Amino acid sequence: MKSKKMLAAVMAATVLTASLFAGCGSKTPQAGTDNQAASGEMDKEQYLNLTLKAEPKTMDLSKATDLYSSQILIEITEGLTRLEKDKDGKEIIAPAGAKEWKTSEDGLKWTFTLRDYEWYDGKKVTANDYVYSILRTLDPNTAAQYAYFLFPIKGAEEYNSGKGKKEDVGVKAIDDNTLEFTLKQPVPYFLQLTSFKTFLPQRQDIVEKYGDKYGTEAETLPVNGPFKIASWTHQSDVVLEKNEKYWDKDNVKLDKVNFKIIKDETARMNELENGSIDAVGVRKPEYVDQFNKAGKYTNLTGYDGSVVYQTYNTIPKIDGQVNPFNSPKVRLAFSLALNREDIVKTIYKGLGSPALGWVPFEILIGDQEYRKAAGVEPLKAAYDKYKDPKALLVEGLKELGLPEDPSKITIKMINSGTDAETKEIAEYYQQAYQNALGVKIEPEYMEWNQFMKRLDSGEYQLAGLAWGADYNDPMTFMDMWLSNAGQMNNGWKNAKYDELINKTRTAKDDAERTELFKQAEQLLLVDEAVASPVNYRKYNIFEANYVKNLMLVNFGQLYEVKYAYTQGRGK
Structure with missing residues (x-):
């Protein structure tokens, strides 16, 4: 999480990622929605069982550094953009909380227009939520390891180092629906940065309400993404449920995603074999041979x-x-x-x-x-x-x-x-x-x-x-x-x-x-x-054949589960 992020535990041999590289797309139609249930009917019960190799370190957006925290945060929080694939399978940066954006001719100003969408409690997501989040991450008192990720923004590095003022950081809310960034110099990959957790919005009232406990338990986390946290049993699992207040809920087919925290390799292999999990990374040749011969898994590698x-x-x-x-x-x-x-x-x-x-x-x-x-x-x-x-x-x-x-x-x-x-x-x-x-x-x-x-x-x-x-x-x-x-x-x-x-x-x-x-x-x-x-x-992933549209993401998280669904489970 480096996800990232320190990506994995010490010298870990397998992490569930795959090659999804983001291009600099803009104003692209929402991805991943056309091939769902292309033939046959989706299962009546829509859920996925996946794994994390370790307990998320923290769900505090400003302080999270590991991949496991990032995986959950990306699914419960809608930022400006999402890392996805388009209808042709091309990797893109797709509109999410922002419905469109533009950049100045010199590449120094980026302006994002937010869509009308809400937090879990019905409160409108505003440009100020993004401004607050970015300034909180840059605040030297937060001691955010990922603050440097924001240094392309004018005045960000100076504020973070104590040599500049918060008011001089180049991010501001023009109005509730318009967010503007001013950069130090043109950054060719800036749009890609906006899909990462450091650019996600935060609720100031929630952060201040919970203080040091913010991000440590499910109930301390405001959500505005495809899913919400139903439960977080430490060292055991994180269970997500569909967020019915999500602006794009009609394209979310899963009702539940169970992220089981399974640290032992053999235990993960056994759970894939007995159907308790639906996808997992596989390292040892004996397991690769076993799952290939089973005929009920799709093997992805790269x-x-x-x-x-x-x-x-x-x-x-x-x-x-x-x-x-x-x-x-x-x-x-x-x-x-x-x-x-x-x-x-x-x-x-x-x-x-x-x-x-x-x-x-x-x-x-x-x-x-x-x-x-x-x-x-x-x-x-x-x-x-x-x-x-x-x-x-x-x-x-x-x-x-x-x-x-x-x-x-x-x-x-x-x-x-x-x-x-x-x-x-x-x-x-x-x-x-x-x-x-x-x-x-x-x-x-x-x-x-x-x-x-x-x-x-x-x-x-x-x-x-x-x-x-x-x-x-x-x-x-x-x-x-x-x-x-x-x-x-x-x-x-x-x-x-x-x-x-x-x-x-x-x-x-x-x-x-x-x-x-x-x-x-x-x-x-x-x-x-x-x-x-x-x-x-x-990566070397085996996923059950009934799993559809589970995107394997290379940047900032393990999976993108927003568009995933199952078809034929139990057959």
């Missing part, structure tokens, strides 16, 4: 626009002791100690490709895939240059004044999850590091929320994560490492990196942006080695 990676806490000392990861050489040694081809084969069962760059496949820059435009990935050259990662490790340890004998170095690795799958993956990395570098690795296991707290507070040395795209541009992977982004509490700030990324915002064309991103990737992965990407991940 790159999911995410990268799995290892990250290091770079602060000088941890618990009063010199931190080995304060050295770029040590960090690079750990990165090069990994056999990425074997990781994809062994851990991910072939679901992905070895990651030698930071931005994954299928992310576009302009009309071209970034990885093709960028050419050779930076870590490929690093493998060729540094043949002995252990020698590089020793150099780094020596420079820090630490013992040059790697066997005297102990690294603690935190892991999200306590299930067998998590332990299997963690033990692989443990052995890989110990065998290649001679260090000692001590895995520590914890639940997702505790894992996120440790990351947020910087209480870790080594951790594994996945980061998924929030929109279809390399920036969604690159700006998370900016000094002022607030996403990664790892002690790393780099003025040169900041300069490169900020230059991409004013680059004259896609070729110049590509070159700047290439330089930034080199700095991030080799020169500073702050992150160690391992897998450009693929």
